Amino acid sequence: GAVVSQHPSWVICKSGTSVKIECRSLDFQATTMFWYRQFPKQSLMLMATSNEGSKATYEQGVEKDKFLINHASLTLSTLTVTSAHPEDSSFYICSARDGTSFEQFFGPGTRLTVL
């Protein structure tokens, strides 16, 4: 199956710093990627839909100025958590849809811990 990669797989940072997470579709082009966060033992929570070449669409309650999303190419989307705080500590996962098969593939996730 298709592969979606995320980098880094885990990051620990101090409160107030910004963290960038990259999501790449390795063997297909993705005009749309999705960003999720997941707290322990809870369901995936959609944060935003990232569209190549245009602004992301954020879900209600997700601060767009805090979670900056850039989808500069058909294979790369980035999520930047700005001025991170301990409550932003979570598991962040991206996904990308293969426009040919319509199957949607997820990255392995990024564990963010803010001290």
Place this chain on the structure above:
Amino acid sequence: SQKIEQNSEALNIQEGKTATLTCNYTNYSPAYLQWYRQDPGRGPVFLLLIRENEKEKRKERLKVTFDTTLKQSLFHITASQPADSATYLCALDLGGNTPLVFGKGTRLSVIA
């Protein structure tokens, strides 16, 4: 209101038996339905996609059915193994570039 439900939060079965997981939905018209496996601390792994005009799809020990009249999908794992223990998620795919709508998942435990 729109709902998607995976009927069991947890399911325990004996090794070698067939596990059957259920996904029901209300007030949606999905173009596709996708099933995923998620292990703790990992992103979901794609398993199968079934289209609205397909009744059944198989992949190795996995079988998915999709009944658009009943608004239900069944996910079967035959000859289950302890390594199949994980959380299984069903997701409605409404088509276009819309996000998947996920169920809460069923945690499957296969006991040796």
